[in-house]
Amino acid sequence: MMDLHCRIDLYPDPLSVVDCCRRLQVFVVSVTTTPAAYRGTVRLTRAGDPIETALGLHPQLAGERSREVDLFDEHLPAVRWVGEIGLDGSPDLKAAWPAQVQVFEHILRSCASGGGRLMSIHSRGAAGPVLDSLRRFPNAGVPVLHWFSGTLAELDAAIAFGCWFSVGLPMFRSKKGREILSRIPRDRVLTETDGPFVESNGQPIHPWEVDLVTKELASHWQVSWEETGQTLRINLARLTASSSVDCVALSHITPPPKDRPASADSK
Numbered sequence: 001m002m003d004l005h006c007r008i009d010l011y012p013d014p015l016s017v018v019d020c021c022r023r024l025q026v027f028v029v030s031v032t033t034t035p036a037a038y039r040g041t042v043r044l045t046r047a048g049d050p051i052e053t054a055l056g057l058h059p060q061l062a063g064e065r066s067r068e069v070d071l072f073d074e075h076l077p078a079v080r081w082v083g084e085i086g087l088d089g090s091p092d093l094k095a096a097w098p099a100q101v102q103v104f105e106h107i108l109r110s111c112a113s114g115g116g117r118l119m120s121i122h123s124r125g126a127a128g129p130v131l132d133s134l135r136r137f138p139n140a141g142v143p144v145l146h147w148f149s150g151t152l153a154e155l156d157a158a159i160a161f162g163c164w165f166s167v168g169l170p171m172f173r174s175k176k177g178r179e180i181l182s183r184i185p186r187d188r189v190l191t192e193t194d195g196p197f198v199e200s201n202g203q204p205i206h207p208w209e210v211d212l213v214t215k216e217l218a219s220h221w222q223v224s225w226e227e228t229g230q231t232l233r234i235n236l237a238r239l240t241a242s243s244s245v246d247c248v249a250l251s252h253i254t255p256p257p258k259d260r261p262a263s264a265d266s267k
């Protein structure tokens, strides 16, 4: 099981979510919204956990948290994954658009000069500009577009650029989402829950429920669940191998703190 985009620090009891992922061996990319939140989130995990904490600065917070790019650069050598990063073209974020672009391109530049990273990228209403920025920093790393919702032309451009896609339950719930899913090459697909904001049966979805996505994918592809699982495992292995990330240490080697609540810095 693999959940390539989940905000573990935002569940009511993040330590129990970590513990369950540990017991069930669910591979999770635990994305964060700010570098300050990263500091608290990485402390939830310990060496050997199947969880990688990603260093992020969410586009919806880029306007008010742009000063945290220095903290981002400070933590970057310790991580293999960055996310959630990207751009958001929603009308209510229009005023912060210049700050969003500045923050996103700062991060891409830092990733490029640090040897590249695996990147979980948000592109709602901004797939075209996200691709423009990625083209300006081709050595930033390997882009994984999460919950892609752009046009089919933007999708084709993203595929041509070499993007990967992490897909979750909401994409199966709309006609447009299913159209996008039909067009993404199967060897570029990975799964995500986007928990805790996505719900399943009226409750926040958990990383170990990512099997629901695998089942949807199997029925969409009209192949067996086993074959779908095998395709996803091969994809994850290829994605990981494609990153020549030379980081000082993987994020999950930081021991949990004894002196403070683990999610103290979370937002």
Ligand SMILES: [Zn+2]
Binding pocket: 084, 121, 122, 123, 146, 147
């Ligand atoms: Zn997002």
